[in-house]
Amino acid sequence: MQAPAPVDVAILQTALDILVAADDLAAALGEPAMCLILASPGPGDLDARLYLRYAAARLHDLDDLWADWAAPKARRMYEQVAGTLCMVYDGQALAVTCPWCGEDDAWSVRELPGGMVAIVRAGVCEPPAKEVGTWWHGQPVRPISDWERLARKCASK
Numbered sequence: 501m502q503a504p505a506p507v508d509v510a511i512l513q514t515a516l517d518i519l520v521a522a523d524d525l526a527a528a529l530g531e532p533a534m535c536l537i538l539a540s541p542g543p544g545d546l547d548a549r550l551y552l553r554y555a556a557a558r559l560h561d562l563d564d565l566w567a568d569w570a571a572p573k574a575r576r577m578y579e580q581v582a583g584t585l586c587m588v589y590d591g592q593a594l595a596v597t598c599p600w601c602g603e604d605d606a607w608s609v610r611e612l613p614g615g616m617v618a619i620v621r622a623g624v625c626e627p628p629a630k631e632v633g634t635w636w637h638g639q640p641v642r643p644i645s646d647w648e649r650l651a652r653k654c655a656s657k
């Protein structure tokens with residue numbers, strides 16, 4: 501006998517919230533675009549992609565004012581998903597002790613051009629040169645691809 505798959509309530513709630521928001525967005529954009537409105541999702545449905553694709557297509561049809569109207573709604577969906585999935589995003593504080601200077605909670609994520617991530621907030625840390633990808637405003641910066649190695653280094657201290 502197989503055990504049921506583990507359920508993460510926060511993820512299920514986020515999927516449902518995104519589905520409801522996407523359905524609302526699609527319906528709101530379908531009317532001014534004079535398009536057939538999609539049927540609302542049924543019980544057990546958690547896939548918002550149909551509604552998001554529909555909304556994106558309507559935004560191509562409509563005046564740019566509708567994109568301005570929809571942007572904060574899309575931003576809220578993005579932020580909710582990122583928060584629920586613990587995705588790295590700009591401004592996120594990291595609860596780690598720096599392995600070089602010993603300062604607690606001094607690292608934060610900064611998204612930089614080229615996929616680089618700055619992780620020292622105070623600018624007082626001077627790790628060995630081989631531990632730094634580059635410098636940005638006096639702060640050591642590492643590429644996101646180095647994150648797993650840095651996390652292991654923090655965990656081993």
Ligand SMILES: [Zn+2]
Pocket residue numbers: 598599600601602603606620625626
């Ligand atoms: Zn440090």
